[in-house]
Amino acid sequence: MQLIINNTIFTDNSKEAVKGTVFVLSKQNEKFKDDAISNGCEKVIKAIQLKEYFDMSSIKIIGVTGTNGKTTTAGAIYSILLDLGYKVALQGTRGFFINDQRVEEYTLTTPVQLGNFAHIQKAIENDCQFFVMEVSSHAIEQKRIEGLDFELKIHTNITRDHLDYHKTIEEYINVKNSFFNDESKKLINKDDKVVKFNPKNALTYSLENPSTYKVSAYSFKNGTNVMFSKIEEVHSYSSLLMGIFNIYNLTAAIAAVDMVTNKSLDKICKVVENFAGVSGRMETISENPFVIVDFAHTPDGMKEVFESFNHKNIITVFGAGGDRDKEKRPLMGQIAANFAKTIIVTSDNPRFEDPDLIIEDICKGIKNKENLYIEINRKEAIKKGIDLARKDKDSVLLILGKGDEPYQIIYDQKMPLSDKEEVLKYLS
Numbered sequence: 224m225q226l227i228i229n230n231t232i233f234t235d236n237s238k239e240a241v242k243g244t245v246f247v248l249s250k251q252n253e254k255f256k257d258d259a260i261s262n263g264c265e266k267v268i269k270a271i272q273l274k275e276y277f278d279m280s281s282i283k284i285i286g287v288t289g290t291n292g293k294t295t296t297a298g299a300i301y302s303i304l305l306d307l308g309y310k311v312a313l314q315g316t317r318g319f320f321i322n323d324q325r326v327e328e329y330t331l332t333t334p335v336q337l338g339n340f341a342h343i344q345k346a347i348e349n350d351c352q353f354f355v356m357e358v359s360s361h362a363i364e365q366k367r368i369e370g371l372d373f374e375l376k377i378h379t380n381i382t383r384d385h386l387d388y389h390k391t392i393e394e395y396i397n398v399k400n401s402f403f404n405d406e407s408k409k410l411i412n413k414d415d416k417v418v419k420f421n422p423k424n425a426l427t428y429s430l431e432n433p434s435t436y437k438v439s440a441y442s443f444k445n446g447t448n449v450m451f452s453k454i455e456e457v458h459s460y461s462s463l464l465m466g467i468f469n470i471y472n473l474t475a476a477i478a479a480v481d482m483v484t485n486k487s488l489d490k491i492c493k494v495v496e497n498f499a500g501v502s503g504r505m506e507t508i509s510e511n512p513f514v515i516v517d518f519a520h521t522p523d524g525m526k527e528v529f530e531s532f533n534h535k536n537i538i539t540v541f542g543a544g545g546d547r548d549k550e551k552r553p554l555m556g557q558i559a560a561n562f563a564k565t566i567i568v569t570s571d572n573p574r575f576e577d578p579d580l581i582i583e584d585i586c587k588g589i590k591n592k593e594n595l596y597i598e599i600n601r602k603e604a605i606k607k608g609i610d611l612a613r614k615d616k617d618s619v620l621l622i623l624g625k626g627d628e629p630y631q632i633i634y635d636q637k638m639p640l641s642d643k644e645e646v647l648k649y650l651s
């Protein structure tokens with residue numbers, strides 16, 4: 224990865240660290256430091272020193288971390304700030320956006336250090352006042368965010384994900400909590416049971432426990448309508464988004480904008496109505512039959528989605544990613560069995576794993592196999608789900624795990640496959 228600042232080339236790859244370049248050390252590449260020096264680089268610096276070459280004072284960085292809700296909450300903050308007239312950049316799972324234009328397709332949810340600095344540089348060149356970014360647990364552990372000063376750090380929730388990488392839930396929780404142990408301005412979900420944070424400059428939000436931004440009531444008739452109080456002031460907002468978990472995401476987004484701008488909460492609550500959500504997150508593809516595509520791929524994410532439709536007969540199509548956390552698979556099967564009337568287990572992104580074995584892992588959590596179908600071909604599984612949904616007018620078909628991913632990763636190949644396209648093709 225290279226970054227050019229004032230005609231100086233900065234690189235994080237020793238193979239590029241030739242004469243005239245500056246090698247930027249990271250946790251991932253420090254083992255190549257001697258190679259960089261022998262390749263003739265001018266100097267070796269730590270990422271935190273990039274601030275000496277790079278004035279970032281004109282842009283406010285907002286970081287969102289948590290197991291689920293990062294893309295949705297970051298997307299909502301981006302939408303609100305744009306509607307309030309600010310120039311904003313958004314970086315995350317769905318790619319890199321500047322002022323409503325997608326500048327880069329999906330790469331990493333949080334790029335490597337120089338990738339973050341390159342995007343911030345581009346955002347500053349486009350006069351952005353805010354840089355909203357998702358902060359993944361990998362990024363925290365690998366210190367990809369080293370050198371960034373956050374105007375505000377936001378916590379959505381901490382349940383479980385990426386245990387293939389962090390090995391234990393305790394380690395995963397510690398990594399997530401480490402993002403909140405400094406004196407930065409932070410916004411914490413007070414209903415989360417495992418979050419630990421430095422109380423200095425911390426404000427909170429919640430539906431259950433006492434907090435700064437406390438939701439007092441909500442209803443789902445004609446969309447989502449929410450009432451909350453900030454200390455003594457009462458405010459309300461409405462949204463097209465469904466699900467109690469989206470009330471957390473939207474309340475966090477409203478609170479965040481309140482904390483980083485001097486706009487009135489009433490103005491902020493007004494523009495949040497324009498946020499139509501993020502594609503592939505609780506996205507309604509068809510009303511009749513009722514078909515929704517969602518990105519839920521963790522036990523907690525699935526539980527939240529299922530609980531949003533417990534008034535419906537749930538038919539669900541899902542799988543689990545290969546080369547990811549294996550222990551979550553039976554838990555996902557069990558959650559589906561607890562809520563769904565019909566379960567169709569299929570492939571997600573098998574990567575280098577045998578899709579049959581992934582499906583076997585999921586089915587270990589499904590004791591009652593009466594309404595369980597297994598269909599390894601995701602396209603066929605979606606068709607099966609639609610056929611069943613057509614026969615039950617009180618059903619909702621929930622196609623989970625891939626959201627708006629336009630591909631299926633088999634080995635290291637990205638084969639074109641979009642859940643939404645498959646539904647629309649079959650219904651047309």
Ligand SMILES: CC(=O)N[C@H]1[C@@H](OP(=O)(O)OP(=O)(O)OC[C@H]2O[C@@H](n3ccc(=O)[nH]c3=O)[C@H](O)[C@@H]2O)O[C@H](CO)[C@@H](O)[C@@H]1O[C@H](C)C(=O)N[C@@H](C)C(=O)N[C@H](CCC(=O)O)C(=O)O
Nearest residue numbers: 224235236237238251252255316331332333335359361362
């Ligand atoms: C598992 C994982 O996170 N791997 C990351 C890790 O790879 P790695 O340890 O193999 O590193 P590497 O490729 O050997 O390179 C490490 C560093 O050494 C340097 N290098 C390398 C060779 C050399 O001769 N000299 C040299 O200097 C490279 O330029 C690089 O800076 O370090 C690399 C560089 O920092 C990352 O690009 C890579 O992310 C890979 C591509 C990846 O797929 N990561 C996924 C799992 C990820 O990060 N996902 C999260 C969460 C997703 C979500 O929940 O939304 C994300 O933020 O996207």
Ligand SMILES: Nc1ncnc2c1ncn2[C@@H]1O[C@H](COP(=O)(O)OP(=O)(O)OP(=O)(O)O)[C@@H](O)[C@H]1O
Nearest residue numbers: 290291292293294295316468504517518519524527
């Ligand atoms: N606040 C929340 N609590 C629990 N589940 C949620 C929440 N928000 C969203 N979800 C569920 O998790 C899925 C992923 O949401 P989103 O993409 O916003 O999360 P993310 O943290 O960016 O995920 P990833 O780390 O995989 O990119 C959604 O499709 C929904 O099913």
Ligand SMILES: N[C@H](CCC[C@H](N)C(=O)O)C(=O)O
Nearest residue numbers: 520543544545571572624625
């Ligand atoms: N459908 C994807 C969802 C996870 C995407 C991202 N959170 C990651 O872990 O790479 C998978 O399970 O392969």
Ligand SMILES: [Mg+2]
Nearest residue numbers: 293294316332
């Ligand atoms: Mg994301």
